[in-house]
Amino acid sequence: MVGMILAACNSDGETEKGETTETKPEDVTETDTAEEDATEEAGPKKGGTIVGAMYSAPTGMFNPIFYEEAYESNILDFTHEGLVTQNEKLEFIASLAEKWESNDDQTEITFFLREGVKWHDGEDFTAEDVVYTYQAMSDPDYEMAGGVRVNYVAPLLGYEAYQSGETDEFVGVVADGDYKVTFKFTEPNVSPLYYASFPIIPKHIFKDIPVKDITEAAESKEPGKVVGTGPFKFADMIEREQYILERNEDYWKGAPLLDSIVWKVIAQSVMIGLLEKGEIDFVASPGGIAPADHDIVADFGNINIVEQADFGYQLMGFKLNHRTTADVESGAVTPDNWIPNKKLSDPKVRQAIAHAVNRQGLVGTGHGEGLLHGRGQPINSPIAQQMWAYDESAATNYEYDVDKAGQILDELGYVDVTGDGFREDPEGNEWILNLDYPTGNELRERSAPILQSDLEKAGIKVNLRQPAEMSVYVPALTNDNTDFDLYLIGWSLSSTDPDPAGLWATRAGYNFSRWNNPKSEELMQKAVTAPEAFDQAYRKDVYAEWQKLYSEDLPALLLYAQNSLWAYNDRIQGIKILPATMYQDSHEWWVEN
Template structure:
């Protein structure tokens, strides 16, 4: 793991002052963010002024390599019991509880207990035969056949069928579909015609028998064997009478959703809590637990909830709080891994043009604006050089986050290229770039005007959350001010999670740059985040070169892993050259688990919620 150096005492002093100011104001913001698959993930982190002064003269720096991924069992599991699960978030979960329609990671955290994908994968994110369905691919590399196991049933007792999986493709491919998953299925034979309304069926889908579906794609694609398939069926017997455009708001999604996972959703308090009961008919066997109670827990109170036994385990613990609780939370074991996510600064370079009368042949695409405020790559490059992300990772997260370099993260070791030279903290270089590009302070107010001599004020959107959000946002603003750039928070404040993404997705003209975070999912294919037709491409960047590389990375040629590595190396280099976004921090994921819990794991391949047990009726205390 890359270690940050922290000898810059002036920078340290500034961070301390920022944290003290935040503590005095009583603000508990965080940098915020968003998803799984290629969706928003909730940002972690809280801190306070006292913590910020730790580490001067002390080590205080941790490595994710010091943590395990499997819970150490401390006794035999009793029969039954209820696990208390904490969803760490400063906001309510939206409650879109279906894989075809949800956007935010909080909703995924609810869904994972009662629903799952049909195919399982290993720790390298390659499909295995261990899931609810088996699969095979033909010699041409274009047709994948998925056979659902006979004992896989929906929670209402109906079997999960090939028709249910086909129906999911029909819904997502429909012109009436309002979600963001079309990129998963757009290469299926006949999907383009179906999406455009020119065909009533999808040519590339064939029901072989009640439990078997064959899916044929236009071209061979390495993602077909590496976590890039859509394998979440939709219960047709429930949804077929619901208009597709109305599905995300329907009770079948928000009030009484069903799945085929190990637990059944029993009751829901919208946005706040959910109770689950064991699915005795689960295809892997009845769960050991009687049930699970999930509740939203604020980042500011999560440590106390663990200490008092209010919760047994959380989805992800704020890494900046770990030094405070490392010794005091003796009733839990901390698991840890490199997270499939990263924080980034994005630049608004255009807009999203949805499919309509003016764009009848597509599902929507990016349209760059050559006159966008952030269109000059020199301005973007200077802003990258101006910030010290190594120091932010050490000072706010004690080394459990560290400076990002490229847009393919270390969680994909076959593809992440740490040899690529990327901008690192050098404010003199930032000033030089701006000077040479014509950004000068012509009126003597301390801020640079643009090359045309016009006032330059950059609108910055960043999310609320825990205590670190405001000081980190303020640090970036002050770092850019130090090189002569005037950057201001949009509306003068941090934005709530859902509002942030609503405005970023809508290309709000007040937003010139934004700070977010991506959950990368398990497929290294970058088209879902940065493709020309990807709705998640929030920077609205596209180029012919990027299009070609992304297509090559998903081509038959890239079934050769060495070829695919070279393609994504070139793409990473292009993103460092063009800078539509730049990564700020790679992230660790810490998961505390109460000592009474058995058989919990955070390995990528783990799908064992039914095997989790408890050694005691009540949570163990310190």
Template sequence: MKINKKLLSAFLVALLIFSFVTGCSVDEQKEISSDQEDNQENMEADGEKILRRASLSAPSGVFNPLLNNDDYNAYVTDLIYENLVTLTPDLEFEPVLAEEWELSEDARSITFHLRKGVKWHDGEPFTAEDVKFTYEFIANPKYPGAYSSYINAIEGYEARKSGQADELTGVEVIDKHTVKITTSEVYAPFLEKICFWIRIIPKHIWGEVDIEKANESTELLRNPIGTGPFKFTEFSPDRYTIVEKNTDYWDGEAKLDKIILQVVNPETAQAQMLNGELDYLPLTTLEPDNIKMYEDAGFVVEEFKYNAYQNMIINNQNPVLNNKWVRQALAYGIDRQGIVDSILYGYGNVANQIYPTHFWPYPGDDQINHYEYNPEKAIELLTEKAGWEYKDGKMYIDSNPAKFTLIYPSGNKARELSAPVIQENLKNIGIEIELQMMEFATMAAQVEEPSPDAFDFALMGHGIGADADVRTFLHTDFIFNGANYCRYSNEELDKLLEEGMKYLDIEKRKPIYAEVAKIVNEEMPTLYLYNYSSAIAIVPNLKGIRPHAFTSAYNAVNWDLE
């Protein structure tokens, strides 16, 4: 692969400077690099295909997918363990350990027919008992992990979790290769929450472990056994993790022989990529010159979209702001496209309701108001619809200057840069904004405080997952009991959000959530700013990669270095 030598020289100089500043000597850097290079040369001498993938922070070594607590552990477990079903990057469900499934007439039960001939990495057969054990593991009263909320819709969960029952009754083994899962009521995100997010663990490995002390089982945690296309080989804390292909994988051998998940410092990762030490790097900035540098050096930059949005939360408990004309005026008064272009460098799009434009609930561009930047329209709405007064370039509410506070967290560059833009834009329509930057935890506590005076506006981001259920953000029941931080209540919207949960068939749900989107677009309960993207840089001969917002290892069996 051809590398731009001038760029490389510049970044190697930066690497030396960084080494001096951080106290890590050049000799130490060389020693680590030399170890990796020697290892790499030995492996490549055998003609193996080895992918060197960057991890921008070190995994803790909790390689149990039901116990791991960060993305860096997940980079490893996603390659080793599998779920019943997965999601494509287009958010379509496709079979994994379950090759097919059937929905009951009352839409509360799904019967999964498991693949036959699947083996754990130690050679033991995979069966329905492993599936039941996995859900029992999470439902156990002593379970220390974070996935309880993903399965709490399963029938019998509350009784098992409280210790009143010894079994999770909603998961039934029919036979060796068939399992039936039943929910307490119709649960629309069934496949996503219960089947996609939960990866199956082996009963014969974890069945004798005291669940309360599972996080202390270091030997098991650092020697994971899964069913996936890659199996665990080696873990060197703070340095790397190695997995190798599973030669007995049910879907055929992976095209790569090994993957090295190499811990790198974000400050020097770019130089390592340019120096040919890495093949795959998650990008921390999408600044155009940075992207161009990678592309000019011969790398491929792959963008992918998140099912998430950034918004300026509006406190609808404030009677002045609990007015759709005011909220619409704010949408017209802020140059959101300018924020996307200048702060996101175009890697995103203006959001005008809660669903990203690539997501199936989105009703279509022709069904919504796009609130294109129009200060004159904003002033018109505030004066003619909301009853405010505009004179000498300033807005007045009942003879008082229109003045509000915008709080936002430190540490998030996009929000830090957006805040003064919003302040200036609103000043141009006569609204005075005081900016207050604070630690995220402090801001979150203020946003959650149940008081009309807790805040006016707040910059925050939300991910909505792979399902259209957004009750936690917009339903009345989730004010102070979820993520309805804008404190918005709308009876018609509540009914639609409840109706959407009654069906598993997406085609039946689409018109319901399209109507949700249209109401939200009209009411603008919170000011949606933008949807955003991320990207990876990869070597040009790496094929089969399909970047995914919800898993780091989609299609890993077909990744290839050609």
């Protein structure tokens, strides 16, 4: 692209030395007029609609503090914003906050907010909205209502007392006037901008709704009532079919050029055909285009493909513990009450299962083999590969070795007693592992029977259950007072900090394995505790130790990190590709026609 621009400047901007042109007067007039018309037509234009495709419908939660899926994020990325965002180097840059400053001991960070920012309903954005957002996530009823973003508020000053109900005074985030707000931390904080980066919700909309009722409120679910500060408004939807975003004329960076963005829910198998016909304009997160379709799409001519390492991975999780029915009904996440899943409680059993899975076979080599056709790689560490803390060498690499898997199980007493080709447990009881997975992601759906086949080659009987829609699957994983053993899921990781606590801390809402390892808790806390944690090299060493522990205790087997394959029609202009998103500055997007 740079080469093309340079060439254009050279050929259009001046005439080569020694070259002369004789032109008739009337030709000059015609040429000048044409150039003026071309100039008027060139550049950004206002108006038009683009259509994006996602292959699974959002569950219907469009409130940033409660949403759980990337499908809702496809809406919220355009409607809501945080105090800061990130650039192409993953550095934090200003967004709703213009600037910030920290105190000397790094226990406080003060943000100076932009004035004149409006919510979609015309109300002013102020510091009180920031305070309310973090207070709601610290509320005693937040987790019971299904909130999983506790990691953003747990380090705040007074969080435990407020969350437990010991006090009704929230002191973690404090407003000083309308446009100044201070985050206060219990201890010196090594990454305060990460904690302050969460999307803000409007106080005037939610202040009179109890936190426990926010998930059922129309203001969290219905088009026209979901209110943010972002460049587009959530205007309309045909549930489970399409979701319409319309231009926010009062957007603080300037009104978007596009009239609207329409999201359509489309089966992955037909996406590329619609992309070729121009019936959809872009396919990005989550999943993008299928690896097997890359070469086909590349030949379309009117489609741009972006391929880069994904901020995330697919995994096969082990349900190590289950919550009690009483805890599920009350919304409590109480590790002391968890019921161990004896079928998978021994880490050596989990390690044997890991050796039985042909992960490289899933990825393939790029010559048509595997689900990914080589566009990705098996990984052993649950930290994004792009992050400075990622250390593949620290983690155990479970190479595909059916004989080794069988040897481990034999030594543990898991042997075939009945002669049916499948192993019984050490007590001689039938040993069957239930494998659950969601619909939507075609690669994940196709991987489920392959995983079943891999495990059965090692004598592990697998009950492959009917897949469920994501809107049913995620609540079942969250409640987990069920007979889940193995589960498939994919995670899109944060690009802001490598701290894995949001997914793997014992009480984390997304810790679907219900992993409860005190050493893991100790290391994750150690990695963010000042003053040592201000040294990135120190944090890297601690996270290396944590990655080693994770891969040995193995709450989940990481299957692969797929390359992101985003595709968009070349009629869309102004798209900025960042390491983790292509949705940045969508107010600058425009279309040629």
